[in-house]
Amino acid sequence: MNSSSHSQAVTPKRVFVVGATGYIGKFVVRELVSRGYEVVSFARERSGVGAMTKADELRVQLKGSEVRFGDVSSLDSLMQSGIRGEHFDVVVSCLTSRNGGVKDSWNIDYQATRNALDAAKAAGAGHFVLLSAICVQKPLLEFQRAKLKFEKELQESGLTWSIVRPTAFFKSIAGQVEAVKKGKPYVVFGNGELTACKPISERDLARFIADCLDDPSKQNRILPIGGPGRAITAREQGELLFELLGLVPKFKNMPIQMFDVIIPVMTLLARIFPKLEDKAEFARIGKYYCSESMLVLNPVTGKYDAEITPSYGSDTLRDFYKRVLQEGLAGQELGEHSMF
Numbered sequence: 001m002n003s004s005s006h007s008q009a010v011t012p013k014r015v016f017v018v019g020a021t022g023y024i025g026k027f028v029v030r031e032l033v034s035r036g037y038e039v040v041s042f043a044r045e046r047s048g049v050g051a052m053t054k055a056d057e058l059r060v061q062l063k064g065s066e067v068r069f070g071d072v073s074s075l076d077s078l079m080q081s082g083i084r085g086e087h088f089d090v091v092v093s094c095l096t097s098r099n100g101g102v103k104d105s106w107n108i109d110y111q112a113t114r115n116a117l118d119a120a121k122a123a124g125a126g127h128f129v130l131l132s133a134i135c136v137q138k139p140l141l142e143f144q145r146a147k148l149k150f151e152k153e154l155q156e157s158g159l160t161w162s163i164v165r166p167t168a169f170f171k172s173i174a175g176q177v178e179a180v181k182k183g184k185p186y187v188v189f190g191n192g193e194l195t196a197c198k199p200i201s202e203r204d205l206a207r208f209i210a211d212c213l214d215d216p217s218k219q220n221r222i223l224p225i226g227g228p229g230r231a232i233t234a235r236e237q238g239e240l241l242f243e244l245l246g247l248v249p250k251f252k253n254m255p256i257q258m259f260d261v262i263i264p265v266m267t268l269l270a271r272i273f274p275k276l277e278d279k280a281e282f283a284r285i286g287k288y289y290c291s292e293s294m295l296v297l298n299p300v301t302g303k304y305d306a307e308i309t310p311s312y313g314s315d316t317l318r319d320f321y322k323r324v325l326q327e328g329l330a331g332q333e334l335g336e337h338s339m340f
Contacts, residue, residue: 013213014038014087016123017065018072018116019094023171024131026061027206028094033064035210041065042072042082072112078119090213091120092129097143100285101278105143113150117157127160127219129212134165134224137297141285151222160219162212166205167226167294167309168197170320173237177324180241185252189290192235192251196306197294198226201320204313224296227313231295231306237317244321259287 015032019025020041032039041062045055059067070081072095093116097108113130120128132151136144154161180186189195200208208225212218232240235251242249266280293304 012036012038013089014040015090015092015213016040016042016082016088016120016125017092017094018042018078018082018112019096019131020062020065020067021058022094022096023169024202024205024209025094027202028092028131028209029062029065031203031206031210032092032213037213039065040082040088041067042078043067043069044071045069072115073107075115075118078115079122083119083123086123088120088123088125090127090129091116091123091125092131092209094131094209096131096133097146099278100141100143100281102142102281104278105141105146109143109146110150114153117150117154117159120159121157125159127162127213128154128157129162129209130154130164131209132163132165134167134294134296135288135292136165138292141288142281143285162218162220163222164205164209164212165222165224166200166208167224168199169205170199170201170227170315170317171329173197173199173317174320174324174329176238177241177321177329180238180247181245181325183247185250186238186241187252187254188234188238189254189256191253192238193233194256194291195289195293196231196233196304198229198231198306198309198311199294199317199320200225200227200313201315204228204315208312224310225312226295226309227315227317228311229316231293231309232317240318241321244318244325256287256291259283259290263287 015037017025017029017032017039020029021043029039029041043058055069068082070077072078093113095108095113095116097104117128130151132147136147136151139145139148151163154163176186204227205225238251239249262283263280266276266283270276270280295304295306296309297303298305298308
């Protein structure tokens, strides 16, 4: 064993995390800390849903990491308040735009993440781990185009890279739990079988992201990842919820065609009233999630393919629903991401 590899084993890797206060970011920080990495979390002074979380609370949430405050949208702030002229081995980005709005997407999914890459290079980091999204495979939305532009630049950066593209998060399919508990029907589009996904828990996803730091098979690769078990359709998600509540399944079927009326109208209005640009984009996002599966797109068939969508972890949607029905949705707030 030569001396350099020996010193590597003794000193833990220094990891700089941007997007540390996000839904997944918090779990990633905790996971990295638990594995003995030296973690610096970069955060806004006030963050979380509606910027409700203050600095002291953040330090508690990101315990074990050193929390530094600044603005990831500004490269100067990132360098001066975040990197501070220090060396880091790895930069992990869990940045994602808050709502998929047009400007927000380019500011965060592209520019802020690009700033993090420039900061990584300045800090001498050799590896950049990116949390992306599986839906960029079929880019019809601004945030997907912004993510893809950055993914390409990362692959060309000369750094070792890992691009993690998770399927759906548990919280993104928990939006109807409270309504169903109150006796309302479960809303599906079409017959509820238009789309399927292999949802993954925040904890399992954080573990997978942390694995990228030391697993060479997860480096210089695009990594689609889903949770354990088979793919589950929107209708099956509803059926599972009714079963756990001991209720007779009651569905409300919405026509997917409604988006084909809303979108052109909103798009036209946005041309006249630019302030409506995001509203038109949200309608497109709504249609996308109601009509596209969060699974790997098979390059041969051109169809979404559950068989080739990798599974990881041990947390199942059933366990998640059970927990949420007992404890409520605390910590699962969707903020600006809620669909229904």
